[in-house]
Amino acid sequence: MVSSTVDHMIAITVFLAATLLFIGLFNQTIQTAVIYQRHRATATKASDLLDNMLLNPGIPVTWGQDNCTPTGFGLQDPEFTQYKLSPFSLMRLRSSTGTPVYYPKTGLTYSNISMGFGNYMLMPYTEAINYSLASILLGINNTYGFQLTLTPLITVSVTENQAKSPLRLSVNVAGTGFPLAHAYVSYCFITVSLAGGGGSFPAYTVRYGSVYTDEQGSASVEFADVTDENLGYAFIAYARLSGLTGVGFRQRASAMDQHVIPFVDDLSENRVLIAHSYDVHYIGPPVAELKYNATFVILTEDFTLREVPLENSTGKVGSVNYGEGKPYGVVTLPTDNPGILIITYRKSATQGGVVMMPWGLSSLAFPVTFGGDPSQQEWVATDIRQVTVGGIAYQANIALWSLEGYQVVG
């Protein structure tokens, strides 16, 4: 009788312990399956959401060039189909990586997609689309977080091998780790002339040309008439091969501490503000006045650069100063097409330079990162597409993560 009871007790104890152990083990397997499903759903959503953004122009379709707040989010160029994006819609995305810039004279904060000295893209927050609005318009608010990155596929780097007599520039063209051999490179070279009295505006000369890259994707360009190593210039190169097009640029300035900075003022009116850099960066010492002379170049359909002259009435020349009571300059661009605003400036008879701003993000192949930060997320699904923006090859990359718990979301 006793042994039977002991047997019973041992059996029950062992059985219960084993049952608990196995429930735990099976539960682990089920949890793994649930997490797998959840991650898989996130990956599918990433692919769909990326297409959703890239294959519709948004509502209204012209929101990229209007000042309106869109009621539907999409980045496709409304004049095209398929994966061709609007360079203006991309301009309106608030960058999540660039440090915002505050300009006291307008009282506005600007989204910053600039690429170092002399290459600016500053869009006022009042016109930029923020991450939260995009999430709401995409219908993923509080459900998913995302980060969209658009990077140029072709890297065109320009380096200065010799400063004068002749000025020798090297153009290197490469894709994702692979040089673009025998690519056609068309370029635009703008030099700044500071000659003249103290009150004169800077002048500029524009010339065009083309070369082919060698087996290593390199090409060399020489300008024999550049005999002054302080001569300011801007060099813009478009490289093209078998449907792939990329942009590179370089500029030199003799006055880098004080210069002019362009801000987007009104997209629908094609209006740009020109500010004195001391009002923005407070990097001194301040210089009383900078004179500027602006021009606009566009990429034509045969992939050459052409100047679109600005009329005097558009504010192409002017002067800016720092401090209160000194207004900023205003330039109105003559076209709705993408292009590059090039502003030559003069600090003194011997010092000056040139700054550029793309009108339409692709004109200078600026990259943009938009959305949240994926670095702290538990699981991030990614996907990529090849797209063209204003004829320039880009790669669109999305990172998507779920903001929900562990429930299965279909």
Add this chain to the structure above:
Amino acid sequence: MMRTIEVLIVIIIITGAFIVASFFAVLPWPRQVSPVNLRRLAFTTLQMLDSNYELSRAAFETENYTIWGGLQVALSASLPPNVIYNLTVYEVTGKTTQLYTFIDSISNAESLGATSDASSYMVASSNVTFSVIPEKIGEHGGGGGTLYILNCSDANSWWITGYTAHSLAQDLNNLLSPYFHETVMVQSTTELATILDGNPLQGETLQSAVVINTCGEAVPIPSGYYSSPGVGYDSARNSYARYSYVLGQRVLQYNWTWVSIVGYPLYYVSNTGLFPTSQNTWGIYGMRDVGAPGLNAFLRGLDNQSYSYDSSWLTGSPGVVSLSTEALDSSNYYGVYPSPYQTSTRALPTSILGTYHLDVTTYVFNTVGNLIPAAVYRHSGTGGIYQGAFYSIGLTRTPDIRLTALGLLADYRPRLYRSEYTANGTSRLVVLQLGLVGGV
């Protein structure tokens, strides 16, 4: 002692079961959980290379080593380093039994690794101009001309297994947009509410539009007015069947053609923001089960009858069904070729024709007894004038979206104006196959 031995035997059996289960429950590779969409990457790469017709030129000049060398460099430069490729060009002949003839191929690897996928792209010679101009629906009277595709990011789907609503929406856009004046993707339930209110999204013509619901058996429901008690929500029955009734009313009011692409129409309502913790009894959250009352309420709304909660099941299951002669003719005319045999498990009965004053204007599948597997129903209004329509495809999952396009084209019959479409040797097919190397 015996009981202890029995327990030990049970433990051995459960251990065995666990080992067997673990053997099959193998953790997938990361690339299977979150795969790079190689098909889309290949397609977008081909599109980009052809953005200035340079791929088309290369496909017709395969003997020109400069152009092909450039193409090879461009491919290597545009693809990520861990992606290998094989690009093949085929001639489209059509004169022999072999439709595609191999022309040339380039590749940067001997094999395409463990995972690969491909996309094809048709290019045309610069020597010929193809021209097929479709007539726009509503161009010659009858109004309409707008196609709404419900592609709501904040709504989930059911019974479109293997697809997503978005991918179906893209396919529908490609198939049908040439036949409509305007195609509008309804991206969220908020936008759906806007058109239900009678306001266009992009200045399009709202009246007499076609509305395709890509969410399968679920229908997106806007939060706010359309889900409020007495409007979209039946408080007495704790059901959103009333929303289906409002949809039916709107279809009648705006003379829409409402399209249900698969299964039992209006069986669920979905809005991920409105129902974050509700699921459709199958584990899909953001969704509420409505059941059979949804379709009954919709039909009552379409017939301008008063709302009542009717839970009677309408559909039958005739099994394998075949395309009607009318659909087969349209299939040839529009070049849309779904399989002529499909399985129907949600066919509507002929009794609804009398009950709700409906006429069938196009049978997409032949009827089986008193069951209609898929058809376009038009509501006969005052004076016998059609007002409001409903295209229901009562097939089982997985949906073939070409049937949706085929049924609409068969019903509206837009004409095609063709020229040079039979020219030979003027088209080539470019197939880009991508594979992944390295990693797991």
